[in-house]
Amino acid sequence: MSSSKFEEYLSKVISKVKSKEAHSMIKKELSNHMEELSRSFQERGLSVKDADKKAMQEMGDPSTVGKNMNHLHKPRMDWLLIALFVLLAGISFLPLMGSVSVPSLSFMKTQAVWVFLAVLALIGFLFFDYRKLKNLWMYFYGCGLLLFFTTFLVGVEINGAKRWISFGGITIDGPLISLFLFLIAWAGIFAKINEFKGWKKQGMLLFLFWTPVLFYLMVPQLLFSIIYFFSVLAMYVFSYPQKQFAIKAAVGNLLIGILFFSMMILTFPNRYLSDTLIPLKDILSEAGWFGNGLYNDLKLAEAHTDLVFPFLVYSFGWAFGIVLCLLLFAFILRISLNAFKTEDLFGRLIAIGGAAFFIVPACWNILMGLGIVPIMLVPLPFISYGGSLLVVYSALLGLILNVYRRKDIVEPTIVN
Template sequence: MKNKKHTFLNEVTDQIKSKEAKKFVANELSYHLKETKNDLIEKGLTEEEAEEKAVKQMGSPIKLGQQMNKLYRPKVDWLLVILFVMTLVLGFLPMYSLGYLHERHFSIYKIMIALISSSAALGIMLVDYRKWKKRGWLFYTIGMFILLLLRYFSNSTINGLPRFRIPPITIESQMALPFFFLAWSTFFSNEKLKVWKFVMLFMIPLFFFLALPSVSNAYIYSVMVFVMLWWSKFSRKTVLFIWAFSFSCLLLLGIISWNTLKDYQLVRFLAFLHPEKYSDGRGYIILHVKELLSKAGWFGNHLDKEFIPEAHTNFVFVSFTYYYGWLFAIALVLILSLFIARIIVVTHQIKDPYGKLLLMGAVALYAVQLATNIGMSLGLFPLIAMSLPFISYGLMPSLLNAILIGVVLSVYRRKDITGNHGIG
């Protein structure tokens, strides 16, 4: 009778193209056959009769398999894909307005960035995200290895930040972020995680980010972890306590360190609050950026060539607004914000708690970059090294966000083959 059951399952799964869906459907059908069989045994049938009748009640294996193939075939979130491609294309506009695309080096490198980012997103989409759940410690170790390598063995710097370079590979601190993102998705999905372990695991990378120093990545890392904390296995009461305690410690640290700030650190902070008083120093860039944005108008300045600091990296939003106008700048912000809205919508379609954690972590990582870069450009946030997702020039910022898109696509692709009785 088992052979008949196995024959039935094989005939069903033969109609299914996806290997992942085959295993899921086989597990689901086995579960339902078992439940039906037990119900029939309770009604007085023998074990053999009950199993045979349970198989017959399933109907034609070929028709069932075709239905399952249609229902559980891998999905592609085409809206997210279109947004992704659209933003990669938009990333060429600032390079064009600044004249960089006329230089062979910049144009080839920008094309390579787009191709590598696209390949990374596609490759990650094809990987079953559920396999990452058991590899949290591996991802955490890789992230720590990157930070330790940069802390003690860096052989070059860019903008004062250490790098480890073995041509053509360059390792920088931002490379650790996707590994910590995957690690915390695993840790927070574990009911055995204790508060003291959370504190220890969080503080060690934070210390090394600050020691490099890489304040911007320490900031991104902290926001990501504390947002993901809300969807962890901790109780809401515990999460709120951790948030309140952390905020209190941060506030106390700020008060204590205020009197120990070095002169240049104090000037940097005061220049952000009152740039007019420091117009000949730290406040100059802030005032210059405000002036550029005020000159942008609705349709920009296509012919004028003004000096814009870090025009293709940290202040790419400023250069985009200045050359293309506020109308296009607002449209750009809306397009970039659609990523957040779309991922949140997808989150409500995901049944797997681990998948939800991945999506919320992706939202946090992406949103903190978007909000901080625009806020910095508008004078609402202190000046730090922060890229605008997919628009700023640079391989690692684009690759980081492409990885996030790939993770979201991977979760979405398998949203119909996660359940209580299937794999995952």
């Protein structure tokens, strides 16, 4: 096409688009479309000059096109997901008001500080170009291993688990943060899956995949091992171009994983499961539809952390419990649906892995609270008391919101 006229047309269009990140994608999109129009007019017998002119006329007034492009390609915010986050974070204060035996005001002040830090983490991961993380997967994986070994060697052991790092009066959950780093690392790996061809590279990926699974069992932290396992498998299925092969490979690893985790639980039940016998079904049978009130006589250990769900049901009733389950379901479903609204593979994998990151603990905690599955250290996302948990979950949510925010301004990397 005649470059001067064409560039002038594009400049007028781009001047109406506020998002600078979308400029290159829009230029590429319009260039391809106008070249196709020009070729079609040339095939009808027009000269190159006339065909180019006709193509620009066909596209329409550049100012109008620019305004339409600005509407289509602009950052977007998922306010529903943010509202659900605020609602769930607000519910986290309820158990602190009625369940803890020590002065609840101290717990609530601490939780308020962590919520504030969680909001900062969410915002921090929301307003930068997440695609810059894709090529840093080796660093994220390496930092995850380093953080794990630091915790394992010099960490503080609490309740039989050596998973805490304490410095300057602040205690953080090392393995949990490493879990977040591993998720980003694998999203970067699977976004470049075509670069890992050949049995040697595939063998290396298999080794990298199973290593954290074994490491988390050393802590011991069975839940993190399961979360990591399912999150990575979910990302793998949706990253591999050959879906049938990916599904077969994932099912194979899934069966091995189920057998392996079952064997570990049966062989070392005291290491991975709680030996506390709590009549949860009896407690829930006294809840009724509307509960016994927040300030009740229920004495339930860890009612503000791992057993927060049965406490809330006992206090506010099954009606509240059902609504809470629906809120968590809507939260996870929203993330899952948003994953397929972006055409950037790296962003889609982050959202898919993030959905699994929330699904596993949410389902296990609720089923555990209902007395269906064994009791172990499983926090309910955003609701159980715990600073590191809240900040990591919020950082991951910020990254997922980041993907949604840029879904209309990033160039597609998924080949349909």
